[in-house]
Amino acid sequence: MATVSFDRTRKAFGAHEVLKGISLDVADGEFVILVGPSGCGKSTLLRMLAGLEQATGGDIRIGGRSVIGVSPKDRDIAMVFQTYALYPHMTVSENMGFSLRLAKAPKAQADARIKTAASMLDLGQLLDRYPKELSGGQRQRVAMGRAIVRDPKVFLFDEPLSNLDAKLRVQMRAEIKALHQRLKTTSIYVTHDQVEAMTMADRIVVMNGGNIEQAGTPLELYDNPANLFVAGFIGSPSMNFIEGILEAGSTFRSKGGFTMPMPHGLAAKMGREAVYGIRPEHVEIARNGREPTLSPTITVVEPMGAETLILAEFDSDSISVSYRGRDIFKPGDKLPIVIDPNQAHLFDKATGEKIR
Amino acid sequence: MYTSRQAWMFVLPALLLYAAFVAVPILQVAAYSLFSWDNGSIKAFSGLANYARLGTDGVFWTALGHNAIWAILTLCFPLLIGLILASILAERSPRVVKVMSAIYFLPRTIPLVVAGIIWGWIYNPIFGLLNYVLDLVGLGSWGGAWLAESGTALISLNVAGAWTFYGFCVLIYLSAIQSIDPSLYEAASLDGASWGQRFRFVTVPLLKSTTLFLGLYSAIEAMRFFDLVWVTTQGGPGYDTEVLTTHIYKTFFLVGDFGYAAALSVVLLVIVLTVGGLSYRILRQS
Numbered sequence: 001m002a003t004v005s006f007d008r009t010r011k012a013f014g015a016h017e018v019l020k021g022i023s024l025d026v027a028d029g030e031f032v033i034l035v036g037p038s039g040c041g042k043s044t045l046l047r048m049l050a051g052l053e054q055a056t057g058g059d060i061r062i063g064g065r066s067v068i069g070v071s072p073k074d075r076d077i078a079m080v081f082q083t084y085a086l087y088p089h090m091t092v093s094e095n096m097g098f099s100l101r102l103a104k105a106p107k108a109q110a111d112a113r114i115k116t117a118a119s120m121l122d123l124g125q126l127l128d129r130y131p132k133e134l135s136g137g138q139r140q141r142v143a144m145g146r147a148i149v150r151d152p153k154v155f156l157f158d159e160p161l162s163n164l165d166a167k168l169r170v171q172m173r174a175e176i177k178a179l180h181q182r183l184k185t186t187s188i189y190v191t192h193d194q195v196e197a198m199t200m201a202d203r204i205v206v207m208n209g210g211n212i213e214q215a216g217t218p219l220e221l222y223d224n225p226a227n228l229f230v231a232g233f234i235g236s237p238s239m240n241f242i243e244g245i246l247e248a249g250s251t252f253r254s255k256g257g258f259t260m261p262m263p264h265g266l267a268a269k270m271g272r273e274a275v276y277g278i279r280p281e282h283v284e285i286a287r288n289g290r291e292p293t294l295s296p297t298i299t300v301v302e303p304m305g306a307e308t309l310i311l312a313e314f315d316s317d318s319i320s321v322s323y324r325g326r327d328i329f330k331p332g333d334k335l336p337i338v339i340d341p342n343q344a345h346l347f348d349k350a351t352g353e354k355i356r
Numbered sequence: 357m358y359t360s361r362q363a364w365m366f367v368l369p370a371l372l373l374y375a376a377f378v379a380v381p382i383l384q385v386a387a388y389s390l391f392s393w394d395n396g397s398i399k400a401f402s403g404l405a406n407y408a409r410l411g412t413d414g415v416f417w418t419a420l421g422h423n424a425i426w427a428i429l430t431l432c433f434p435l436l437i438g439l440i441l442a443s444i445l446a447e448r449s450p451r452v453v454k455v456m457s458a459i460y461f462l463p464r465t466i467p468l469v470v471a472g473i474i475w476g477w478i479y480n481p482i483f484g485l486l487n488y489v490l491d492l493v494g495l496g497s498w499g500g501a502w503l504a505e506s507g508t509a510l511i512s513l514n515v516a517g518a519w520t521f522y523g524f525c526v527l528i529y530l531s532a533i534q535s536i537d538p539s540l541y542e543a544a545s546l547d548g549a550s551w552g553q554r555f556r557f558v559t560v561p562l563l564k565s566t567t568l569f570l571g572l573y574s575a576i577e578a579m580r581f582f583d584l585v586w587v588t589t590q591g592g593p594g595y596d597t598e599v600l601t602t603h604i605y606k607t608f609f610l611v612g613d614f615g616y617a618a619a620l621s622v623v624l625l626v627i628v629l630t631v632g633g634l635s636y637r638i639l640r641q642s
Contacts, residue, residue, distance in 0.1 A: 050542075050546060051545075051546075052542050052545070052546075071545070072542075072545040072546045073545060073546065073547070073548040073549070073550075077546065078546060079542075079543070079546050081539045081542070081543060082539075083537060083539050085537065085539035085540050085542065085543035087540060087543075087544075087557075087558065088562070089561040089562060089564075098544075098547050098557070099546075099547035099548050102547060102548040102549055102553060103548055146543075146547075150547075
């Protein structure tokens with residue numbers, strides 16, 4: 001196990017700068033997830049840590065030791081690839097034991113480690129099979145087994161679940177998390193799926209355009225997003241954004257002229273252009289004679305069983321509402337809603353930063 | 357949907373051409389091999405007498421041996437050189453790959469007759485490039501009449517043959533290597549493999565079917581070889597570079613023994629078809 005540090009790490013491909021000076025410290029045993037849209041640089045950062053890409057600036061340290069110029073094999077890390085990268089001509093056992101074979105580990109010791117990893121991942125019956133004889137989930141387990149056998153300082157995961165179907169993804173998510181809780185090896189995991197990030201991470205690092213937008217625990221990011229990008233990226237369904245202006249009396253007025261209550265305790269400048277953010281699950285339906293904040297017109301109703309997602313429009317804006325219940329709403333109906341100001345967020349329109 | 361009769365109509369033109377230019381001539385040659393000939397005309401039916409002569413024809417066995425040596429040397433060198441060069445090339449930039457592939461492939465585009473003339477010059481004992489270079493580096497005593505001495509003639513010719521073939525191997529191997537998932541190499545690097553170990557444990561095993569294809573292809577080519585030998589040595593000195601095709605050519609055109617030449621041709625055909633059938637089977641299985 002080891003700490004990992006990125007210190008103003010940069011990467012450019014020709015004139016195109018992919019990472020613009022990343023600084024991040026990962027604690028010993030921590031499970032950190034790098035999340036962001038395609039092209040944000042998260043996989044490049046992981047590959048640089050693995051030694052598969054060279055940094056063009058800054059430093060990368062594993063266990064306090066700089067690994068700039070150190071070959072991948074000497075970094076004591078193991079990586080699980082998106083395509084699994086299992087050697088097709090080797091059996092499961094040979095795949096898992098390949099690194100030990102190269103390191104000329106004694107056969108008895110290698111066999112024992114393969115056996116331990118296989119039993120941990122329920123692969124005991126598959127050791128003599130070839131990758132082509134395995135299902136996607138089994139291949140994924142073998143790829144993890146290959147990493148575990150090495151007992152590395154750091155585990156790296158590069159979108160390991162993206163090739164699996166939805167059901168298997170949920171199952172593997174739980175297995176990876178359980179595995180980390182058992183092994184406690186420092187792990188860095190890349191995904192574009194914010195649900196994966198929220199459910200698995202000790203800490204999430206949200207990246208965008210080669211920069212870190214925000215790093216924090218899943219609930220910190222959910223409850224207190226630093227800017228519009230993080231607010232829109234974390235949480236499913238996404239946060240509603242309504243553009244408007246701040247007015248006297250702690251009021252937000254949307255472009256269409258609707259007013260909404262400001263989060264309490266916020267002393268914002270009057271006349272400032274802002275974006276009002278509220279999560280769909282924080283919008284309530286006005287019942288029992290409660291005065292609605294808004295009554296938009298329903299455009300789409302998406303029943304999902306446990307909850308229902310409704311998309312509604314008011315003037316030029318739209319708002320989505322997620323609630324537990326089975327009220328019969330249909331497109332065209334008015335939806336009386338109440339917005340809790342304490343659950344709302346305000347962002348500066350020009351900078352995207354949260355107004356505090 | 358077409359009826360079976362209509363389907364046959366589509367196949368018929370190709371079938372007729374195949375029959376006229378492939379099947380009938382082969383059957384004709386097979387038939388000729390069953391007769392004894394005199395001055396270009398059939399003398400008498402001799403059954404398998406021409407085939408019985410094979411056992412005592414020392415030149416036939418020498419030639420067959422040379423074909424076998426040729427096939428083994430081709431398997432050893434052009435394939436190995438092709439594999440190593442392709443592995444090195446695969447890690448270079450696309451531009452380098454493009455330029456170098458063209459350079460490597462160039463000898464393959466040269467007609468074998470021209471290649472024979474070029475290598476005839478290179479090996480020439482008086483003004484040849486090879487002896488000149490050996491002289492230049494102080495190894496003049498190693499020089500000799502490469503194609504005229506029995507110890508070196510076959511090997512020298514094989515080097516020329518390898519020169520015409522290795523570029524083809526580079527291209528085939530290169531395209532096979534480029535189709536290997538790059539993350540396998542990255543995984544191997546992280547597993548602790550050096551370049552040599554990645555080559556040995558990832559590249560070579562994953563190119564098994566490509567190697568099989570090239571091996572069988574070169575074995576068939578080795579049996580059919582003619583141009584290069586004929587232009588340079590004509591099977592000489594003595595029978596030191598004699599191969600089946602030159603033996604057939606001489607038996608037919610120089611000796612005029614049509615029946616025996618036909619029998620030799622049938623034997624060559626059977627060998628090539630056997631190797632070809634074997635290749636097809638093995639490649640299908642792999």
